[in-house]
Structure formats: C-alpha cells, structure tokens
Amino acid sequence: MVARGQKRKLHREDGGGGSARESQLQSVLDISMDKFLRDQALVEPCLLRSVLINNTLRQVQSEVRAQVESLSPVKIPTKLKPEPDFTQLSPPAEHNASLSSPNAENTEDDFMVWTSEEDFSLSSAISAILKDLDAVIDAGQGPCASQRAPLRSVENLTPCPLRTERTSAVASFAKTELMCPVRPQDAALDKLLLDIDTSVFEPELNLLQGFSVTADDLVKYLPSLSKSPSASSSSSLVSNGQAMWEIQEIEHVMDILMRTYPQS
C-alpha cells in the first residue's frame, strides 16, 4: 500500500492550477466544437479559420490525453478510464499486471482512499471532456471533416461529404488516436449500426471501399460489446473468448444489414 501522504501530495500538485486549466480546457473545447459545427454548416468556410480551429481542437485532444496519461499510474475510476489503444485486443500489459497482481485488492482499496471530492471533480471534468471529444468523432471530427468541408465540392467527388466523413471517422478510428470513453454498450452499438446504415450503403459513393474493415477490426475499434453490465467496468480487458463472441455477433448483424440493403 502506498503511503497516504505521497498520494495526497501528488494530488495537491495538480489541484490548484489544475482546475483553472480544466475549466479553460472545457471552455476552449466547447467553443471550438461550436465553431467547428457551425463551419460545417457553411457551404464554403474560411480555410484559415478551419485550420486554426482544427489545430486548436487537436491541441485540446492531446492535452486531455496527456492529463489522463499523467493520471494513469495512479488508479482512476475504471468507468472513466479511456481506451488507450484500440489496435490490440489484449489489454496493455500494465493493466493486466495491475489487475491480476496480488495487490489488486489493495490497489482497489487505495483507490477508494485516494478518491476525494476534488478527485471526483477532476475525473468528472475529464469524463465530460472525453464525452465531448467522442461527440466530435461521431460528427466526423477533425481534419477529415473540416478540411474536406470547404473543398468538398472541388477536391472530393463525393456528393455527400457528411457521409464520407462518417466513413472515414469509423474506418480511421485508429488514426485519430482519440480515446473513446466507455459508454453504455447498447448505445454504442446503436450508434455504430446507425453509422453503418447511413454510410456504407450509399451505392454511388462506393464507401465500402473506405469501409473495408473486417469484423475483427470493428471489435478493436469498439468499446466492449459485452452484454453484461459488469463487463463495462473492465472495459480494457476484452478476453479473447469474449472477442470471438463479439466478432460473430457483428458478422451476424452485418449479414442482416447486407440482406436488408442489397448493394445496387
């Protein structure tokens, strides 16, 4: 068990300036998102403005990631723990070690001790930020959307840029390096199906070309699709057995969709 004093000291270092920084982070994110979405609605947003707003969003993104990573050596509430890396099915080694270690029980206790009021506010701020960032993904966030938006009629031949954005957002999930917060599983699945529904089966766009992910890949990108609610608390730990089940589930879903919406 780590001495209490040390942990509190660590927290204190983050405490004072941290909350001001947090609130500014939240403000910048909110404002940037608002501008980004407004610009999306324009036929031809200003390229300079779009680039600057996107770069700011990226900065916010990396700041949030840095904050979360700085908290990761210390236990954080598992329900708020982001997915650091979607490209591997097996959990990162450190998580394995920490949860399967004999000290697992103790670290859990430590977490409960460590979690004070300020910690919750910090965690909830981070969680809110991550939720917003997640909304960015769903809206077709960042460079793929905004860079195309002002140019879409020139640079891209696709008539429906929104759908292009979604496809690329889903297909290039790994590239965006965003952490997806763990969400209620049903809602996540619904959202994914919605994306598949609208974007994949647009015949003239040939989006399947960009959406050529296998079920294996999908599982990597998605948060855990396990039905059991308890599984959500250990989202980073998707066992191989569970993954297989999920792959079959997704394949089944895709089969249904393919039959329902045959490609013309």
Added chain:
Amino acid sequence: MMAGAGGGNDFQWCFSQVKGAVDEDVAEADIISTVEFNYSGELLATGDKGGRVVIFQREQESKNRLLSRGEYNVYSTFQSHEPEFDYLKSLEIEEKINKIRWLPQQNAAHFLLSANDKTIKLWKISERDKRADGYNLKDEDGRLRDPFRITTLRVPVLMPMDLMVEASPRRIFANAHTYHINSISVNSDYETYLSADDLRINLWHLEITDRSFNIVDIKPANMEELTEVITAAECHPHQCNVFVYSSSKGTIRLCDMRAAALCDRHSKFFEEPEDPSSRSFFSEIISSISDVKFSHSGRYMMTRDYLSVKVWDLNMENRPVETYQVHEYLRSKLCSLYENDCIFDKFECCWNGSDSAIMTGSYNNFFRMFDRNTRRDITLEASRENSKPRAILKPRKVCTGGKRKKDEISVDSLDFNKKILHTAWHPKENVIAVAATNNLYIFQDKMN
C-alpha cells in the same frame, strides 16, 4: 515621427479629413476593405465590401494655405468587382475587394490591380479633358450626317471640356485560384506580379491573362493533413526574384525564383522560437501572421500577428530584431476573443516612407504608431469627435487594471466592433489614411 519625439520640431498628428457616411447604421457594402496610396502619394485608393473602388486625388497645395497640405478629394469611383456565382461549386463569390495595388506610373494614365477572392483586374484610370469638335460625318449631338449633304471638309478641333476620369478594365486575370486570394504584389520588374491564396501562389505577367505560373503550392496530397495555410505574400521591392510569404503558424518563408520553378523549398525560413511560459491554447492562433510588408529599403520586413508587430532583418532568420506590442492587454482576454471571433481579425501594418516608423490598427478605432529609433509609441483614435480641421489628436491610453486615470479607457470598455484593420502611410510625407469601418480618416502632421 511621434508626438513629442525627437528632431527639431515637436511633431504632432492632426485631423485632416474624414470620408464616408455619418450614419450609425453601417451598410455592409460600405465597409472599407483595403486602402493604398500610389507611388507618388498623389492618389489614394480604397476598396470596399461592395466591390467598389474609390480613388481620391490630392489637390494642389494652395499657396494661401500654408498650414495644411492639399486635401484629398474624390477623383474616380467605379465598380471593380460584381458578385458572381460559381455554378460548378454552388458558391457565391463575394465582390469584396481584398487588395488594391498600384502600378508605377509610366504615362499619363494610372493603373491599379484590384482583387476579390477569385479574380484580379487591371484597371486603367485616365483623364479626359478635351474633346474633338467639328467632325465631318456626324453632328455635334452624334447623329450621322448624310454624306451627300457634305459640301465642305473641316479638320476636327480639340476643345477643352470638364475633366472626366474614366476607369476601364484592361485585363482580367481569372480562374487561377481555387482558394481565396489574400494578397497581390507587383514585382519590381513592373512586368509581373504575384497573387496568393490560402494554399498557392501564382506569378502573372501583366500582359497575359490566360495563364499564370504556380510558384508555391502547399496543398497536401491528403487534405486531412493540412495544418498550415498561406496568409500573406509580397515581392521584394528591389530584387525581382525574391518574395516572401507568411503562414498561419507564424512563419515566414523567403523564396528565390531563380532557384527553382516551383518555390516550395524556401531559401530562408523565419520563425521566432515560442516562449514556453506564455504557451496557451491560443498560441498558434495568435501567432498566425495577418500581414507581411517589406521595408522600402528592402533590408527589413515587418509581420503582424494578433498581438504584436515584428520587424525582421532579412539576414537573421531565428528571431525578429524588433517586437512591438500592439495591445498586450488582450492576452488575458483571448478566450473571449476566440469566442466572439475577434481573434481571427486580420490587421495590416505599414511602414512610413523612411522606414523609421510603423503603424498598425487595433480595436475601439485605435491605431498605434511605433518609432523605431526612439522606441516610443503612441495610440491615437479615429473618431468623429476629434474631427475638427487641424485638431491635434490626443494620445489615448488603455487602462489594464487598478485605478483608471482620467481620459483612460478600461479594457472592458473597448468596442471590439470598431476595428482598424487597414491603414496606409503616404510614401513621402507624414500623411496617413486610416479606415474605420465605413469611414476613411486622413491625418497629417502639424506643420509648425
């Protein structure tokens, strides 16, 4: 150059003239979008959002009025650009004039280039003060005469007439820019000029409209990777092979057209290292350069970013030689300015004729001048309240905190809708033109 600054005489700025409507409700089309003196300073051109160009000419200095210089009066007004619709992209192309640049005068006529987002036009402004009288084949009112009725021949005679100033488009340079044109610059060879948009710079010959050379292209193969755009470009005043362009990341690249046909690789790269202590979410946005101008000497260049003006020695790339804070008190307000979009305002800057002073605009109709020799600076205001003829402008001061002194204005009281983005300095004299929304103010030094 500054009020109270060096030299023998005490130097002060006075109000001279104001042009434009007095109405509180400003028509969008009347908002001035560019101001430029010609090479002699005799002519002053403005462009507005409605696509119009208004040229003012300085009247001859009257011997009777020793205390003031000649006034600028309207010389010519014409519609330079009209709104267009791009049917292919379903986009409306604004008629707003982004830039006007004069060509050096080579004959009796004056030539200028005016650019909106997509098209550049070469205009010839010429005077006509004579007309031919006594044609054989037509009457005085223009009706054709019956040839069989002509019994005598006469030679037409040139008769004086009221001065008429005509503006005619001589060249139209179109279809060369996918993105919005932000700069045009006439080359010192007086044969070519460059035009820059967000991602590309083209070189034109003034005589040839159906093609241009692309000399800079920073468009990435994958637009998702775009993180930087071109914000301004200018030709060197003496070396016709050299030009610079600035970026949204606060960098300036100097290119030599002799090195390669495509100047994607710069010859010099100017960037000031960032101060880590002042880093914020807005660091990049406020570092974006909104204007770049060579000094008349060609040895220096000046860049304007959101909070400061920097003077660079072309021989030193790693940092500017001078930095002037325009409105540092806004640094703590950046989040609000980001929210209300003011942080994206593009302020211009200009040199005086001798390169000893620089000027740029700010908010609340304030504009700032910096004397490079004495390092003194002054803040003045363009407002109708100080618009008595030859009234001396009082320096203004912004109170940043604590007790506000009399005549000071607090940061929170600044009107961010009153922004001075465009200013121009007469090439030879201490006469300045300041565009405040839809009004053009002309100030001059007080002649003692």
